[in-house]
Amino acid sequence: MNETMFKNKTAVVTGAGGTLCSAVAIELARLGAKVALLGRTVTKLEPVAAAIRAAGGTVLPLSVDVTDAAAVENARQSITQQLGPCAFLVNGAGGNRNDAVTTTTEFQPAEISDKKPEDMRGFFNLDPARMLDVIKLNTIGTLIPCQVFGREMAQRGRGAIVNFASMNSYRPLSKNLAYSLSKAGVVNLTQWLAAYLAPAGIRVNAVAPGFFANERSRKILMTGDGGLTARGQNVMAHTPMKRFGEAQDLLGAVCWLLDDERAAFVTGITVAVDGGFSSSSGV
Numbered sequence: 001m002n003e004t005m006f007k008n009k010t011a012v013v014t015g016a017g018g019t020l021c022s023a024v025a026i027e028l029a030r031l032g033a034k035v036a037l038l039g040r041t042v043t044k045l046e047p048v049a050a051a052i053r054a055a056g057g058t059v060l061p062l063s064v065d066v067t068d069a070a071a072v073e074n075a076r077q078s079i080t081q082q083l084g085p086c087a088f089l090v091n092g093a094g095g096n097r098n099d100a101v102t103t104t105t106e107f108q109p110a111e112i113s114d115k116k117p118e119d120m121r122g123f124f125n126l127d128p129a130r131m132l133d134v135i136k137l138n139t140i141g142t143l144i145p146c147q148v149f150g151r152e153m154a155q156r157g158r159g160a161i162v163n164f165a166s167m168n169s170y171r172p173l174s175k176n177l178a179y180s181l182s183k184a185g186v187v188n189l190t191q192w193l194a195a196y197l198a199p200a201g202i203r204v205n206a207v208a209p210g211f212f213a214n215e216r217s218r219k220i221l222m223t224g225d226g227g228l229t230a231r232g233q234n235v236m237a238h239t240p241m242k243r244f245g246e247a248q249d250l251l252g253a254v255c256w257l258l259d260d261e262r263a264a265f266v267t268g269i270t271v272a273v274d275g276g277f278s279s280s281s282g283v
């Protein structure tokens, strides 16, 4: 990698208080970028900012909801003023909601019966409003920063964007309807924007992480004593490298895709970082 690629340039990382993008933000700062950390909860951003400051980096944590266009535009103005115009955008803000997933992996007659157990949520019991929350966060919450910071990149005639897709983008995982369709949307958005923004000198790519344990998925994949739940075992059986990803595993792919020299002719792709999950039928 060209070690000066990120030096003194401004990188904006959304979801920067989270498991994966906190590591991305810290790595971009290590490579010399001035990093703006976006997320809603300041207490999640502060430890990341502190780590960057402690290592001598320049950082600006900002509490922003990425689905709120006016708030993202306000953030852009602060960032441009304090760090300079955005050269690199990483759209890591995203996620799922427990009340937007089914509790069943396939149709069960009880979900349409009067005697449906209280804790059962099949497809026919899903609340469209909760699903829309997930779809909005992952799609519009990616699109809005692309518009706001992409406009600034277009004014300068260059820029690079990395979005966060998922294994769900390609084949939906059981229970995760809204999350899957929203992450499929992220791949599609990445391709559409790559074509649209090529004349503006902006490259748009994505990474598709496999299974990385974060606060939410840890509860789904792992037992309290460090073992695996049935779903965790199922994931492992379909992961040829036989482990969950660590945030550090993503850094090479993200930094490569952002690198305007190494990835100068790369736009519109989604790079799987998944220990082989998407290549394996598991059979």
Ligand SMILES: NC(=O)c1ccc[n+]([C@@H]2O[C@H](COP(=O)([O-])OP(=O)(O)OC[C@H]3O[C@@H](n4cnc5c(N)ncnc54)[C@H](OP(=O)(O)O)[C@@H]3O)[C@@H](O)[C@H]2O)c1
Pocket (backbone or CB within 6 Å): 014, 015, 016, 017, 018, 019, 020, 021, 038, 039, 040, 041, 042, 044, 064, 065, 066, 067, 091, 092, 093, 094, 095, 096, 137, 141, 164, 165, 166, 167, 208, 209, 210, 211, 212, 213, 214, 215, 217
């Ligand atoms: N972990 C995995 O296995 C995995 C696999 C595939 C894809 N991904 C994707 O990778 C990305 C990062 O995942 P992660 O594991 O690091 O998740 P995470 O730990 O939950 O981090 C996501 C961050 O997004 C922020 N966020 C959520 N809604 C937001 C909003 N409306 N505005 C601004 N920020 C918001 C959250 O902070 P606040 O709540 O404070 O806003 C949170 O810090 C996500 O897009 C996720 O879908 C993860």
